[in-house]
Amino acid sequence: MEALISVRSVTRSFGDVVALDDVSLEVGAGEMVGLLGPNGAGKTTLLSLVNGQRKPDSGVVRLFGADPRKPAARAMLGTTPQETGLPPTLKVGEVVDFVAGHYGDPMPRAELLERFDLAGLAGRQTGGLSGGQKRRLAVALSLVGRPRLVLLDEPTTGLDVEGRRALWQALRDYHADGATIVLTSHYLEEVEALARRVVVIGGGRVLADDALPAVLDRVSVRRVALAAPVPESELVRLPGVADISTDQAESTAGAGRRYSLLVSDSDDFVRALVASNVPFSGLEVRGASLEEAFLTLTHQHAADRGAAPEPAFAAPSAGGTASHGEGK
Numbered sequence: 001m002e003a004l005i006s007v008r009s010v011t012r013s014f015g016d017v018v019a020l021d022d023v024s025l026e027v028g029a030g031e032m033v034g035l036l037g038p039n040g041a042g043k044t045t046l047l048s049l050v051n052g053q054r055k056p057d058s059g060v061v062r063l064f065g066a067d068p069r070k071p072a073a074r075a076m077l078g079t080t081p082q083e084t085g086l087p088p089t090l091k092v093g094e095v096v097d098f099v100a101g102h103y104g105d106p107m108p109r110a111e112l113l114e115r116f117d118l119a120g121l122a123g124r125q126t127g128g129l130s131g132g133q134k135r136r137l138a139v140a141l142s143l144v145g146r147p148r149l150v151l152l153d154e155p156t157t158g159l160d161v162e163g164r165r166a167l168w169q170a171l172r173d174y175h176a177d178g179a180t181i182v183l184t185s186h187y188l189e190e191v192e193a194l195a196r197r198v199v200v201i202g203g204g205r206v207l208a209d210d211a212l213p214a215v216l217d218r219v220s221v222r223r224v225a226l227a228a229p230v231p232e233s234e235l236v237r238l239p240g241v242a243d244i245s246t247d248q249a250e251s252t253a254g255a256g257r258r259y260s261l262l263v264s265d266s267d268d269f270v271r272a273l274v275a276s277n278v279p280f281s282g283l284e285v286r287g288a289s290l291e292e293a294f295l296t297l298t299h300q301h302a303a304d305r306g307a308a309p310e311p312a313f314a315a316p317s318a319g320g321t322a323s324h325g326e327g328k
């Protein structure tokens with residue numbers, strides 16, 4: 001498969017902050033890739049290297065096989081940054097026509113607006129659009145030149161459910177027409193709705209890069225809470241424990257400390273807990289947030305690299321947090 005994007009061993013810092021740390025990634029023609037990660041993970045920095053806005057400190061970035069800082073490499077690229085300014089006194093149709101004027105074979109105005117459910121707004125000044133309509137127009141503008149590759153930084157920020165679905169459909173349709181799309185998101189739901197391949201970024205590193213079902217499997221962790229009069233070490237040896245934290249206070253009536261754990265398979269964990277004869281009480285099991293799931297990926301990654309885990313997030317529960325990456 002032809003690589004439209006090739007990022008090899010790229011590192012980029014801003015002062016003391018290492019925004020990207022030895023990142024490698026290839027995106028082939030026809031892919032729909034979701035870059036998923038929390039705030040500050042490095043997603044925008046990665047896109048800015050691919051679209052030629054910034055240079056890496058080290059490593060190589062290629063766009064359509066060329067240096068993305070050369071305009072010719074960007075001829076077939078469409079992109080929408082996280083925030084876009086639209087000239088408030090121009091009408092929607094005028095903005096589309098203005099952008100279309102830069103391309104030899106632009107998408108017709110009516111088709112573009114139709115795709116993004118904006119057809120009724122051609123005559124409206126952009127200053128009079130709602131936040132969601134502005135966002136949809138900004139993303140629509142990235143397609144005016146019929147790009148083969150589209151980079152979208154958090155395309156649905158600020159959209160309501162309906163606006164988000166309209167935009168998702170427009171992107172699916174454009175992808176079905178043969179385009180390659182890379183989008184960033186904080187939301188698993190969005191990546192699930194659009195991407196076939198998911199690259200999870202945390203702390204400037206690629207933590208996972210796999211087909212959507214495989215990544216969903218890795219992030220489907222559970223949070224288990226219980227009280228037990230045993231040291232933490234008795235619990236962390238149970239199967240699938242990715243993280244454990246304790247409340248500072250002892251719980252009442254000799255039940256022991258209250259623990260909160262992230263586990264990869266709560267059924268397995270609970271079976272092993274019962275078999276271990278640890279006298280536990282107050283057992284609770286619930287789904288974990290995506291942030292918590294990222295935390296476990298960060299731990300897995302650190303353990304894979306043989307390094308001490310470096311949490312990319314604040315500890316998800318109050319109290320002291322001890323972490324380990326054993327057996328991952």
Ligand SMILES: Nc1ncnc2c1ncn2[C@@H]1O[C@H](COP(=O)(O)OP(=O)(O)OP(=O)(O)O)[C@@H](O)[C@H]1O
Nearest residue numbers: 014017018019037038039040041042043044045046
């Ligand atoms: N121009 C800059 N100057 C200083 N630090 C920067 C700059 N751009 C990014 N950073 C830092 O680099 C890290 C990665 O930021 P980046 O914007 O790439 O993350 P992100 O994953 O896109 O986050 P978000 O989802 O919040 O947009 C962060 O710590 C950020 O503060």
